[in-house]
Amino acid sequence: MAALMEILPHAKASAAATYYDHSNDPWFTGRYNALISEDNRGEFIETNCVPLYGTQERLKYRPSTAQDLGDGGAFPDIHYAQYPLDMGRKKDSSSGIKTLPLSFDNLGNLTCDAIVKQNENAKKIVYSQHRDQIPKILQDDKEDQEHELDDDKKKEIEETTQETKAALEKIVNVRLSASQPKSVETRFQDSKFIKYKPSQQSAAFNSGANERIIRMTEMQVDPFEPPKSKHKRIPKANGSPPVPVMHSPLRPVTVQDQQDWKIPACVSNSKNPKGYTIPLEARFAADGRGLQEIQINDNFAKFEESLYLAEQKARESASMRAKLQKDLMMKEKERKEQEL
């Protein structure tokens, strides 16, 4: 132990002085004074009487206020969150902001939509009133007024264009400079020269050199090297606060709609990899056997009819001709008989 004490350097201050007099510390002074001044004012917390141990009242007792807890110390047998001297109680600074002040519109009516127009939505246009749902028809005069591009409008367009252009160009330029390796090149150019003089000057060290000049440059980065760090999925930014929904709830789906959306299962006669039993009528339906109606062209019937008519006519004329010929033959015969 003594040897260790010898090795260690001497203490810079005496042991008595190491006790830090924190009452002189500037951080503490304010607090000590505050305590002292409070004491001077003599404001002691008056305590309520606490029910005795083992009584029914003690079981029901809920020490919540400073009066219940007195000047300090919680009741460990009472299972209830206790904050003696407000120790441990969360002093929520934002609790004041959580309650919104009452706000009135220009007609003096209470507006209840302050809650949707706080934080981020304060800068946006948020529609929450009943009047925002009421249909408005454009007046004729307004239409005519907006018909032609007047000078104000042109000026507004010009201004917006310039502003937007400037804003967007800024982004584009940053991205362009990041993507172009020109900036990387310049970084290699500036190298630092360091004069290095080793402390141990001897032939054994540093190859006997008295001094060296070191050139410090940054190591060249291969621009085509794949990135060393893996891409991490950036968690989705929490979106903008919700806005009031300005439409009525969706109507329940009617039976008709539900039936319309029912799509029958696909049945194939050539594929059934899971080997389900397919009812015969479904097979027939898939076949498309019943779906095709046999249609015969009308012209077939017309053709048949005309053929039939033509045949009839031909037969009639043939029979007529035969009859005529027969008559002629008969007449010839008669004439010959008379001649004889």
Add this chain to the structure above:
Amino acid sequence: MERIPPRPEWHAPWKMYRVISGHLGWVRSIAFSHNNEWFCTGSADRTIKIWETHSGKLKLTLTGHIGQVRGLAVSSRHPHMMFSVGDDKLVKCWDLERNKVVGSYHGHLSGVYCLALHPTLDVLLIGGRDSVCRLWDIRTNMQIRAVSGHDNTVSSVFSRSTDPQVITGSHDSTIKLWDLRNGNTMATLTHHKKSVRALAKHPTQESFASASADNIKKFSLPRGEFLHNTLSQHKTIVNAMAVNQEGVLATGGDNGSLWFWDWKSGHSFQQSQTTVQPGSLDSEAGIYALSYDITGSRLVTCGVDKTIKMWKQDEHATPETHPVNFKPPKEIRRF
């Protein structure tokens, strides 16, 4: 407080006069050139086709996308520049003098659904399935900013020269007005119940309309105050919407219904239904994109049936032949 809607103005009925079929897939997007000579359509067959407006003839086919082409825009500041966005997360800038891709904007995390060009700045605004609207510098191909705040796909976007400079509609059924300078939300409009798939800015007035499956609503600018709903409901998913200078609002639905509205009163004066081209199913009647030409006298609709249909007003119609069938409602629906 509540006002009765004004009597609607008379508009001549619109009728289809041309069907162009040339695409091999759904036609999903359309944009007109600023000299009105041609328009371009983007399709699910991964091509962009350029058509002559007066004849409807194909001038050019551009390939390069590897997914559906979901949005097109032609720059008014650079007439030979065209921008296309697709489901393949690609955003391309085409030079139409050389018919080449001269720029691509890489960085979208999911399919890209809509785009808009800033009227006075070289800034491209793109919204997509990654639920942010990204701002790109056209010249340097640098992403300036990604304005985030929507909870779901950003399906429609348009831009103005004064504040709010960007307005986006999203599948989270909200519309957001953005301050472009610092990328903050200026207002969030929660009036819709269903996803806002189309926005249309009136060419002259300071107001815009937003279409959702539940309602078509009009809002005033710059503050985004709710004006009114249309007087009837277009009972379908509205995919596309456009307004012309005469105040005719056209909305194209998923079931192929094309409704024409009077802008001022919100009265639907014509409710037409597109017919599919032969060989298509009835379910393929839907309209995916529509646009007026620069003069507002012709309307072009792009459909699921792979055709482009062109509509114009009936010249012979007069208020006597086609009277306005308007019964003023007792009150305008609010929600």
